[in-house]
Amino acid sequence: MINLKQNKGITLVTLILSIIIMLIISSVILYNASTGMNTRALNNMYNDITILKDKVDIYYSQYGTLPIIKTKYVNVENIKNININDNENYYVIDLEALENITLTYGKEYKEYKQTSENQKTDLYVVNEQSHTIYYVKGITLDNKNYYTIPNEYTKIEIPQVSRLKLKQKNNNIATLEIDATNKNVGIKTINLYKGNDIYKTYEYTNSLKERKQEIVDVELPFYEESNFYIQIIDTNGNATISGTITLKNEDTISTKEDLSALAEVVNSGNTLEGKTIIQIKDINLEGSQDNQWIPIGNYEENENNYFAGTYNGKGHTISGLYINTNVGYKALFGKNTGTIQNVVLNVEDETSVIEICSVNTGTISNCIDNTNKEIQKNEEKQSNEERQGNETILNNKETQE
Numbered sequence: 001m002i003n004l005k006q007n008k009g010i011t012l013v014t015l016i017l018s019i020i021i022m023l024i025i026s027s028v029i030l031y032n033a034s035t036g037m038n039t040r041a042l043n044n045m046y047n048d049i050t051i052l053k054d055k056v057d058i059y060y061s062q063y064g065t066l067p068i069i070k071t072k073y074v075n076v077e078n079i080k081n082i083n084i085n086d087n088e089n090y091y092v093i094d095l096e097a098l099e100n101i102t103l104t105y106g107k108e109y110k111e112y113k114q115t116s117e118n119q120k121t122d123l124y125v126v127n128e129q130s131h132t133i134y135y136v137k138g139i140t141l142d143n144k145n146y147y148t149i150p151n152e153y154t155k156i157e158i159p160q161v162s163r164l165k166l167k168q169k170n171n172n173i174a175t176l177e178i179d180a181t182n183k184n185v186g187i188k189t190i191n192l193y194k195g196n197d198i199y200k201t202y203e204y205t206n207s208l209k210e211r212k213q214e215i216v217d218v219e220l221p222f223y224e225e226s227n228f229y230i231q232i233i234d235t236n237g238n239a240t241i242s243g244t245i246t247l248k249n250e251d252t253i254s255t256k257e258d259l260s261a262l263a264e265v266v267n268s269g270n271t272l273e274g275k276t277i278i279q280i281k282d283i284n285l286e287g288s289q290d291n292q293w294i295p296i297g298n299y300e301e302n303e304n305n306y307f308a309g310t311y312n313g314k315g316h317t318i319s320g321l322y323i324n325t326n327v328g329y330k331a332l333f334g335k336n337t338g339t340i341q342n343v344v345l346n347v348e349d350e351t352s353v354i355e356i357c358s359v360n361t362g363t364i365s366n367c368i369d370n371t372n373k374e375i376q377k378n379e380e381k382q383s384n385e386e387r388q389g390n391e392t393i394l395n396n397k398e399t400q401e
Contacts, residue, residue: 038141044104046149049133052124055098056131065211066126067097069109071116073125078145079134083153089128105135162232162242164192167215171280172222172252176245178202178214180232187212189233194218194226220249222258223265253279256286259318263296272309273338279313287322295323295334299359306335306359313343313367321347321354333357336364343367 059067068091076090092112095101108122121137138147167175180190190202190212200216212232220226229244253259259279266272287293297307311333323330332345336357345368347354356367 038139042139042141042146045135045139045146048103048105048124049135049149051101051103052093052098052133053131055101056093056126056133059098060131066091066128066131067094068092068126069094069113069116073112073118073123073136075118075121075136076125076134078138079125079136079147082134082148083127083130083132083151084155085130085153086127086132087129090125090134091128093124093126093133095124105137162190162230162240164228164230164242164245166245166247169220169247171278172220172249172254172258174218174220174247176216176218176228178212178216178230180212180230180242182232182234186235187232188235188237189231190214191231191233192216192218193229193231199228218247219254220247220252221255222249222253222261224248224261250275251277253277253283254281256283256320259283259285263294263298266296266307267294267298267301267305269302269304271304271306271337275309277309277311279311279316279318279343282317283319285318285320285322287320289322289324291322293321293323293332295329295331295358297334297336298329299335300329306337307333307340308336308338308362310339310341311343312341315342315344317344317346319346321345323354329358331355331358333360335359335361337362339363339365340367341365345369 056067070091073090073092079090080086080088092109093106094113095103095106095109096113103124105122106124108120109124111117112120112123123136124133125136126133132148134147136147138145140146162181163179165177165179167177169175176192178190178192180187187204189204191198192200192202199218202212202214204212218226218228226247226249227244228247230242231239232241233239253262262277285291285293296311298305318332321332331354332343333340333356336359339362340357340360341364343356345354345356347369354369356369357364
């Protein structure tokens with residue numbers, strides 16, 4: 001009897017202990033199961049963000065803007081202080097703008113795209129400045145909420161970047177490419193400078209688009225070094241400038257200023273030997289008593305002033321040339337040892353005898369003066385040696401290129 005009672009007592013205690021242990025084990029299993037599910041959820045979120053970051057970076061490098069739904073997302077109380085490099089602007093990522101992407105979360109972006117309802121939380125958002133990606137709903141693990149991949153964020157000063165480069169050059173027109181980026185607060189104005197003067201201004205109202213690209217054609221005066229740079233002004237009024245590029249037109253004439261510049265270059269002692277100068281437009285020098293023409297290669301002033309290159313007028317007219325009768329050389333060119341071709345000289349005052357060239361020891365071909373008659377040589381200004389070397393070819397009726 002005694003032994004039986006003792007056995008029953010032992011069995012009851014054992015049963016109670018077994019139940020307690022089973023309850024503890026069940027609790028542990030349930031906790032671990034819950035923790036395991038949350039861990040998987042957190043890993044899924046990390047995987048989503050990693051995929052998104054690669055896709056967003058590629059998109060931004062191609063288009064200079066973020067793949068976002070343009071309406072600003074404001075339900076950001078839980079995420080706005082995570083990365084100290086964030087600015088105040090967060091936008092929902094438009095997953096439809098990204099190719100070949102499969103995510104676990106972020107499914108409510110389509111509804112948000114239609115309604116812009118800020119109560120939606122199954123969304124991935126990106127900060128305009130830092131490009132940090134967040135999952136608004138977050139994942140909870142061990143009583144802690146996670147919204148992005150953990151990182152030790154340090155304050156980064158993100159500079160403005162501005163680049164100016166030559167895209168192509170055609171005659172006296174240079175095509176410049178402007179590329180400006182500002183990941184701080186957006187770009188308000190871009191000024192293209194030529195020297196100390198603003199050549200062209202671009203104003204923007206869409207400060208969200210952080211990268212601005214423009215193409216602009218600039219005209220280059222003959223033989224003048226033109227320095228170009230850009231200034232970008234952000235929406236806070238801060239300004240930075242790009243590096244300077246220097247361009248020079250050494251072969252194209254299109255204006256009266258260009259033709260005067262050619263005369264100045266040659267009359268400063270640069271014969272332009274080996275250079276070919278092309279006239280691409282009709283030019284009116286608008287000469288007068290107060291605006292007299294000084295010949296290209298003003299040999300009477302200095303024997304080193306002569307033209308030794310090639311001037312091709314391409315059949316274009318030069319008019320408005322005025323030279324006072326008291327001046328020795330009455331010509332477009334004073335002295336030429338190079339080649340002058342396809343020039344049409346149109347002087348309205350038929351009482352003035354103005355030649356294509358006064359002293360020529362080079363070649364003049366296919367040129368027409370204002371009388372459509374053969375251009376007379378100025379015998380008084382040509383030595384016997386110069387006359388022997390003269391290979392002048394005249395065409396009084398047609399202008400050929």
